[in-house]
Amino acid sequence: MAKNITPRSENYSQWYLDVIKAGQLADYAPVKGCMVIRPSGFAIWEAMQARLDRMFKETGHVNAYFPLLIPQEFLNREAEHVEGFSPECAVVTIGGGKELEEPLVIRPTSETVIGHMYAQWINSYRDLPVLINQWANVMRWEKRTRLFLRTSEFLWQEGHTAHETYEEAQEETLKMLEVYRSFQEDDLAIPVIPGQKSEAEKFPGALSTYTVEAMMQDGKALQSATSHNLGQNFAKAFEIQFLDRNNQQSLAWTTSWGSSTRMIGGLIMTHSDDDGLILPPRIAPVAVALVPIFSNDQERTQTLEFAEKIKQRLAEHLDHLRIQIDDRDNLRPGDKFFHWIQQGVPVRLEIGPRDVKQQSAMVARRDVRDKKLVPLDEIADHVMRLLQQIQQDLYLRALDFREANTRTAKNYGEFKEILEQEGGFIRAHWNGSREVEDQIKNETKATIRCIPLNDQPEAGKCILTGEPSKQEVIFAIAY
Amino acid sequence: MAKNITPRSENYSQWYLDVIKAGQLADYAPVKGCMVIRPSGFAIWEAMQARLDRMFKETGHVNAYFPLLIPQEFLNREAEHVEGFSPECAVVTIGGGKELEEPLVIRPTSETVIGHMYAQWINSYRDLPVLINQWANVMRWEKRTRLFLRTSEFLWQEGHTAHETYEEAQEETLKMLEVYRSFQEDDLAIPVIPGQKSEAEKFPGALSTYTVEAMMQDGKALQSATSHNLGQNFAKAFEIQFLDRNNQQSLAWTTSWGSSTRMIGGLIMTHSDDDGLILPPRIAPVAVALVPIFSNDQERTQTLEFAEKIKQRLAEHLDHLRIQIDDRDNLRPGDKFFHWIQQGVPVRLEIGPRDVKQQSAMVARRDVRDKKLVPLDEIADHVMRLLQQIQQDLYLRALDFREANTRTAKNYGEFKEILEQEGGFIRAHWNGSREVEDQIKNETKATIRCIPLNDQPEAGKCILTGEPSKQEVIFAIAY
Numbered sequence: 001m002a003k004n005i006t007p008r009s010e011n012y013s014q015w016y017l018d019v020i021k022a023g024q025l026a027d028y029a030p031v032k033g034c035m036v037i038r039p040s041g042f043a044i045w046e047a048m049q050a051r052l053d054r055m056f057k058e059t060g061h062v063n064a065y066f067p068l069l070i071p072q073e074f075l076n077r078e079a080e081h082v083e084g085f086s087p088e089c090a091v092v093t094i095g096g097g098k099e100l101e102e103p104l105v106i107r108p109t110s111e112t113v114i115g116h117m118y119a120q121w122i123n124s125y126r127d128l129p130v131l132i133n134q135w136a137n138v139m140r141w142e143k144r145t146r147l148f149l150r151t152s153e154f155l156w157q158e159g160h161t162a163h164e165t166y167e168e169a170q171e172e173t174l175k176m177l178e179v180y181r182s183f184q185e186d187d188l189a190i191p192v193i194p195g196q197k198s199e200a201e202k203f204p205g206a207l208s209t210y211t212v213e214a215m216m217q218d219g220k221a222l223q224s225a226t227s228h229n230l231g232q233n234f235a236k237a238f239e240i241q242f243l244d245r246n247n248q249q250s251l252a253w254t255t256s257w258g259s260s261t262r263m264i265g266g267l268i269m270t271h272s273d274d275d276g277l278i279l280p281p282r283i284a285p286v287a288v289a290l291v292p293i294f295s296n297d298q299e300r301t302q303t304l305e306f307a308e309k310i311k312q313r314l315a316e317h318l319d320h321l322r323i324q325i326d327d328r329d330n331l332r333p334g335d336k337f338f339h340w341i342q343q344g345v346p347v348r349l350e351i352g353p354r355d356v357k358q359q360s361a362m363v364a365r366r367d368v369r370d371k372k373l374v375p376l377d378e379i380a381d382h383v384m385r386l387l388q389q390i391q392q393d394l395y396l397r398a399l400d401f402r403e404a405n406t407r408t409a410k411n412y413g414e415f416k417e418i419l420e421q422e423g424g425f426i427r428a429h430w431n432g433s434r435e436v437e438d439q440i441k442n443e444t445k446a447t448i449r450c451i452p453l454n455d456q457p458e459a460g461k462c463i464l465t466g467e468p469s470k471q472e473v474i475f476a477i478a479y
Numbered sequence: 480m481a482k483n484i485t486p487r488s489e490n491y492s493q494w495y496l497d498v499i500k501a502g503q504l505a506d507y508a509p510v511k512g513c514m515v516i517r518p519s520g521f522a523i524w525e526a527m528q529a530r531l532d533r534m535f536k537e538t539g540h541v542n543a544y545f546p547l548l549i550p551q552e553f554l555n556r557e558a559e560h561v562e563g564f565s566p567e568c569a570v571v572t573i574g575g576g577k578e579l580e581e582p583l584v585i586r587p588t589s590e591t592v593i594g595h596m597y598a599q600w601i602n603s604y605r606d607l608p609v610l611i612n613q614w615a616n617v618m619r620w621e622k623r624t625r626l627f628l629r630t631s632e633f634l635w636q637e638g639h640t641a642h643e644t645y646e647e648a649q650e651e652t653l654k655m656l657e658v659y660r661s662f663q664e665d666d667l668a669i670p671v672i673p674g675q676k677s678e679a680e681k682f683p684g685a686l687s688t689y690t691v692e693a694m695m696q697d698g699k700a701l702q703s704a705t706s707h708n709l710g711q712n713f714a715k716a717f718e719i720q721f722l723d724r725n726n727q728q729s730l731a732w733t734t735s736w737g738s739s740t741r742m743i744g745g746l747i748m749t750h751s752d753d754d755g756l757i758l759p760p761r762i763a764p765v766a767v768a769l770v771p772i773f774s775n776d777q778e779r780t781q782t783l784e785f786a787e788k789i790k791q792r793l794a795e796h797l798d799h800l801r802i803q804i805d806d807r808d809n810l811r812p813g814d815k816f817f818h819w820i821q822q823g824v825p826v827r828l829e830i831g832p833r834d835v836k837q838q839s840a841m842v843a844r845r846d847v848r849d850k851k852l853v854p855l856d857e858i859a860d861h862v863m864r865l866l867q868q869i870q871q872d873l874y875l876r877a878l879d880f881r882e883a884n885t886r887t888a889k890n891y892g893e894f895k896e897i898l899e900q901e902g903g904f905i906r907a908h909w910n911g912s913r914e915v916e917d918q919i920k921n922e923t924k925a926t927i928r929c930i931p932l933n934d935q936p937e938a939g940k941c942i943l944t945g946e947p948s949k950q951e952v953i954f955a956i957a958y
Contacts, residue, residue, distance in 0.1 A: 027596065029546040030553070031583060036596055039541035039611060046542060057800055062518035063525060067508040068547075068585075068616055068632050069569070074509070087576050090548070092585065094570035095631075096620030104510060106547070106571065106585075116509055126809050132518060137547055137616065141575030152574075153547050321536055330605050 005342075007274045012218045017147065019268055022342040023277040026147045033145040033152035037261065040343060041148075043285030044264055045155065049135065051187050051283070052157065052259065055179050061131045061159060066113050068137075069104040074112035077237040081111065084204025088140040090152075106139040111205070111230070111256055114160045115238030122252060124243045125164050129172070133159040148265035149222075149479050156260035162240060162252040166231070169253035173229040176257040177210045177453075180225035188263070189280040189395040190214045190270045191402055192224060193425075193474060195450025200437050203256075207231035213449040213474065215402040216269040219423035221449045221476035224266050225259035265479075270398050271367075277344030278367055280394050281387035287322045288314060288383060289340040290361075293333045293352040300329075306356045310349065313380045341366060346390050347383055367394060408472070412440075412463045415475070419444050425476050429469035431462035440464065440475070449474045484821075486753045491697045496626065498747055501821040502756040505626045512624040512631035516740065519822060520627075522764030523743050524634065528614065530666050530762070531636065531738065534658050540610045540638060545592050547616075548583040553591035556716040560590065563683025567619040569631075585618040590684070590709070590735055593639045594717030601731060603722045604643050608651070612638040627744035628701075628958050635739035641719060641731040645710070648732035652708040655736040656689045656932075659704035667742070668759035668874040669693050669749045670881055671703060672904075672953060674929025679916050682735075686710035692928040692953065694881040695748040698902035700928045700955035703745050704738035744958075749877050750846075756823030757846055759873050760866035766801045767793060767862060768819040769840075772812045772831040779808075785835045789828065792859045820845060825869050826862055846873060887951070891919075891942045894954070898923050904955050908948035910941035919943065919954070928953045 005018040020026055025041030028034070037045065053063070069092060076082045090106040093099060107113065118130060135157045142152050159176060163169040177194055184192045192212035202209035206228040214222050234240070235251040244250040271278040281287055290311060292303035307325045314323050326336045333350070340348050350362040350371075361379060364371040367390050374382045405424030409415035418426055430436060430448065441447050450473065457471035484497040499505055504520030507513070516524065532542070548571060555561045564587045571583040586592065597609060614636045621631050638655060642648040656673055663671045671691035681688035685707040693701050713719070714730040723729040750757040760766055769790060771782035786804045793802050805815050812829070819827050829841040829850075840858060843850040846869050853861045884903030888894035897905050909915060909927065920926050929952065936950035 027599075030550060030592065030595055031546050031548045034546040034548065036546065037544040039543045042543045043541065045544075062522065064518045064521045065516040065524075065634065067510050067513040067515065068618070069510045069513065071509060089573075089575075090571050090583075091573035092569050093572045094568075094582075096568075096622070097566050103573075104569075113509065117506065117515055120506070139547070143575070155544065 005274060005276055008217060015274070016265075016269060019272050019276050020147050023344060025264070025268075025277070028147070031152075033142050035147055035151045035153070037155075040285075041264060044267065044279070044283065045261055047283045047285055048188075048263060049157075052179075052183055053133075053135075055183060056133050056157075056159065059175060059179060061133050061161075064132045064134060065136070066107075066110050066117065066134055068107055070107050070110075070113045072103045072105050074116065075105060077112065078205045078233060080233075081205040081237075085109070085140070088142070090139045090141055107136070108138055108140045109256075109258075110134060110136070110138075110158055111160065111234055112238065115234045115240060115254070118160075118162050118252070118254075119238050119240045122162060122240055122242050125245055128162060128164050128242060128252065129168065130162040131159075131172075132161065133157055146265075148261055148268070150262075154261050156258050159255070159257040161255045162235070163255070164242075164244065164250075164253070166253050169231075169255050170229050173208075173210060173227045173255045173257070176255070177212065177225075177227040180212050180227065180257075180259060184212055184214065184224055185395065187280070187282045188267055188270075189282075189391055189398065190224070190266060191395065191399040193450060193452050194454065195452040195474065197226070197450060198437055198448045198473075199434055200441075201447060203228045205230060205233050207233070210453070211450050213476075214266055214270065215398075215405060215425060215476070216266070216479070217401065218269070219405050219425075219476070221425065221474075221478040222262075222266045222269070223449070223478065224263055225257070227257035228255060230254045230256060271394050272344065276342035278394070279344035279346060281346045281391045284344065284346050285322065286324050286343065286345045287318055287387060288324075288347045288349065289343075289345045290323065290325045290349045290351060291333060291336045291340070292325070292327065293350060299353045302353060302356045303351050306361075307349075307351050310351070310361060310376065310379055313376075314383060317380060317384050337364075347386055349379075349383075365390060367397075409463055415440075415446075415463055416444060419446055419477070423477065425449070425474050427472040428463045428475055429460035429471075430473050431465050431467035431469055436462060436464045445477050446475045447478055449476050449478060484753060484755055487696060494753070495744075495748060498751050498755050499626050502823060504743070504747075504756070507626070510631075512621050514626055514630045514632070516634075519764075520743060523746065523758070523762065524740055526762045526764055527667075527742060528636075531658075531662055532612075532614075534662060535612050535636075535638065538654065538658060540612045540640075543611045543613060544615070545586075545589050545596065545613055547586055549586050549589075549592045551582045551584050553595065554584060556591065557684045557712060559712075560684040560716075564588070564619070567621070569618045569620055586615070587617055587619045588735075588737075589613060589615070589617075589637055590639065590713055591717070594713045594719060594733070597639075597641055597731070597733075598717050598719045601641060601719055601721050604724055607641060607643050607721060607731065608647065609641040610638075610651075611640065612636055625744075627740055627747070629741075633740050635737050638734070638736040640734045641714070642734070643721075643723065643729075643732070645732050648710075648734050649708050652687075652689060652706045652734045652736070655734070656691065656704075656706040659691050659706065659736070659738060663691055663693065663703055664874065666759070666761045667746055667749075668761075668870055668877060669703070669745060670874065670878040672929060672931050673933065674931040674953065676705075676929060677916055677927045677952075678913055679920075680926060682707045684709060684712050686712070689932070690929050692955075693745055693749065694877075694884060694904060694955075695745070695958070696880065697748075698884050698904075698955070700904065700953075700957040701741075701745045701748070702928070702957065703742055704736070706736035707734060709733045709735060750873050751823065755821035757873070758823035758825060760825045760870045763823065763825050764801065765803050765822065765824045766797055766866060767803070767826045767828065768822075768824045769802070769804045769828045769830060770812060770815045770819065771804065771806065772829060778832045781832060781835045782830050785840075786828075786830050789830070789840060789855065789858055792855075793862060796859060796863050816843075826865055828858075828862075844869060846876075888942055894919075894925075894942055895923060898925055898956070902956065904928070904953050906951040907942045907954055908939035908950075909952050910944050910946035910948055915941060915943045924956050925954045926957055928955050928957060
């Protein structure tokens, strides 16, 4: 049907770009590596933001805004951090027509400048915890970019908290990981594996990094969000000290956690098909599209009037901005259907003159593409139930896919064979060393995606060295 | 009462900064001229955003995101535009460790890059109108900065629309001006004068600029938002062309309109008093603060329980995140009252052990500082009515102030006398020439704030030249 979209089986990367193009989600910007998020794509981000922001606030967080530009010297203060980010920086050297005395870096992340401010705001244990989140644009100069998944500028949220004790910081780190898990699974209908990152994969400067990892339809892994226990590393570098309950100066324990427009890429690659975008109802900016079908002015008036009537009934259950009537005169009905399919809208209502006469509408699902004639009085209930059903079905379909593509490798031979022939996630034992991790990565491109948190640990032997291993970890090729 | 705030009468500028500091609204950032918007300040911005964003969407606009960095060459394409912004730019010359071939400018505004994208998206009259808004950070290198009112980086929204005809563009320009007027008056309780800017004061590159002008408590004017009819200037510079209904290539007609974190400065300077911030209920992040008063554990339990009960009743009418119980143990009641007063929270409830016994609470207004004992069963209704009353009273108080400080000058002598002795807004006739405007500005620092849109025009004579004038205009010293 969709001739403008390359099938997944033919070229998965091209399919991804075609879905974005057909859905008018994003374009490359005139500046290399940067993107323009078009209204249909940005509306998805807004829906994500609204939901996540509410979850952050319900867990006691507040938002703030820190400056875009950071003195270069700040980045240099935390050794691992500078190593991680320096090569990726965009640097401002001219301001107001003059060469600057000290170059300023466009934030690649805000740990450092936030650390600097926290040092001023925090004096006593009474000032703790500080639970702040920021929604912002950040910049990391990327050589190879892909819309949403990796661009030089992207939008994200970064939570930064400060606590009295290690335990509180660790509790916060895991609490926010759970927020991300719930958001991914319940709102985006994307099953994820929550787990800890290995040393090689953790955030520069963190004590430990946690992640939620999702499987895309090509079997590759996508890290959807991360939560870091920063220990006292940034507190030390930025002198975030407080007078503790024993009247002693102590260093604060900090965390940070983030998720970005990359999640839109994950959403696309989890649910969409060869006809284009498929959006889960809870996050779909437009949940229901109403398409009147007419061939003359009289029919136009009748079908539009009837569509308006249905919209009003739906608006008792849904924000009216999430229900759209497609009243364009210059497109044929088939082209309109096509448009809403490529926009990924979960439910489409088709309303022709005959439907007006018999007071009913054809209700079509985007995900499984079946249609059902529903009488007017049942439409609102039917559509609301259907939206729930689609949400659940998308999640289960993705979960089935992940389970079907997760395999266990007993030894390195099996590991390489699975990776070459089938891809997907591979569960395998690992001795916990950086060397083994690096060797496997160099030889196969697979990385440890995470050490799962919810597994019942079962001891075994490292696939490479035969040394003891406490539990299986998840390997995959990752985005 | 508030010893940490300089009285307005003593030093107005210092008062403004003290209110911000006491309310923990913002701090200067480690980068010169930039600010950190602290949680209490950012929550006000979020409330503004939520309300404005809804108004934009209800008038048919959608959001998108365009890149932070703009090729320097783009700014040079529109002659007036380059003149207006070039000296203010922050320039990125290094990216990914290398000198860039072409320097990139941090957007001072996005007309140019959006024009570039519109040229690609718009081909036919069927693609019009394009009605897009962006929420973003922008940067203009400022020499003299003041928190919220003028900072090198600030947050704003910029609407950018493209239309088939001049008339449609003009209609859009005035429609968005009306959105701003309604937002300022109905939500922020700030009376404004909608009007047109003179040639000297209009946006670089615009055909005509419209503004809403408010009077601050020192009698100075604040331009709170602007809406521009850009004519075909940017369409010409960026080749935004379309095949019109007669099958001819035509240039699009574009508009832009914006408002920024500067509005927080206007909000502070319109309503606050010598005790600190006063927020209008509709925009106050926390609408009601409940302060339990206790001197032992038993009283603590009782008063907190009762506060929770009241909160639940209020939560039937207000988002529960807008109702806060102050359960801090390390502050005395007086200090808590003080805190909520300086946070500008419209209504405060004081709940002591005696109130629990007689099932009532003391309800205190922030604006006029009176208190009333209200029985439990009436609290929700009482508070909701009170919030409406405060909203209205704040608006009327500001309107009275503006009217009392608006004077008419018959001649230039009178004009200078009023300006020197009383300040405020001065209505005066003007011959419409740039020369007269410049001379008055040079001699008195007063500028034409706007040519009011809603006045019944009455002809007269220019205060400087005696030449004919179609209507009075508003002069003032401005922020």
